[in-house]
Amino acid sequence: MNNQLAKEIKEWIICIIVAGAIAFLIKGYVFDIIQVSGTSMVPTLHDSDRVAVEKISLYNDNLKHGEIIIFDPGSKGRGIYIKRIIGLPGDEVEISDGCVYVNGKKLVEDYLKPGTFTEGDQKLKVPNDSIFVLGDNREVSEDSRYIGPIPIKNIKGHAILRVFPFNQIRKF
Template sequence: MEEHDINNEAAKKNVNNSDKDSPKDPLKEIKEWAQAIVTAVILALLIRVFLFEIILVVGESMVPTLEGGDRVFVNKICYIIGEPCHGDLVIFKTPEDGRTSYVKRLIGLPGDRVRIEDGVVYVNNEPLNEPYIAEPPYNDFAEEIVPEDTIFVLGDNRNHSKDSRDYHVGFVPMDNLIGKAMWRIWPLDSLSAMK
């Protein structure tokens, strides 16, 4: 009986070895590759839609913080699990068409009083310390209260930016937020966290 068991195990090993040595079915191999590719594509799309993406900055409205041609890593989940904060660099779809994406600095949250007077931005009557701007804004902006469920945004290049001061953009609905710019990743010599 023991001899029979040893022979069965040897026979099983030979069958297993012959499976390894035999060529794979080409159709089965193509199917496995196709499944792997489809899985990878679906995973990449889910990551891009729900977690993060890399965007290309177009235009000069955020100079000196960001320049045209920079690539920025955008965290899309941060505003799903948390709230936007003053000073965040936000990516949003414009209220005007819902397709165009902008990157701007968040200046006012719902209920904040925002105004620009003599080149100084005030939020709730407090002047903002803005070391990141290219130059002070030329034009004043009468005080506005940021409506509920919206934000007020400005470009860092205040005199060359289409932002909440412009009627085409205005107050940005929270639902239009895509995410927060976290890092500049291109060009490599400018690799840095966004502040």
């Protein structure tokens, strides 16, 4: 009986270690839940919302206009930022008279509050290794207008689902 109990305890310990290793790998390299801090993505995301972030597809270089991502701003900021991709590598982004243009076409940004004015008149070509991001709450967002294009290598994942608050679960 003692041998049987020891064998069973050993099996449980191995199962717990394997499950912990799998969870660590999934959280670290595949999937994560982040908490939004601040109001730069209102009305899409609010302070303290929880967002599911997928990390695997970043390695396939399949970033898209309008996609919400998380990234490390490097020495230009602090913490992890969450913003929307406006310009991809090689795109020409222009902000003029409160509107955003990509490759000469005015963006239709139905995710913004009506009447949103985008400050910071500028025009730039996004470098081949970078993206241009903006927050949805343009009045308070610290984004590419101020910190410049974001190196693709700094992207940590893209938002796939708001998971909290539960009454506002939404796929992105």
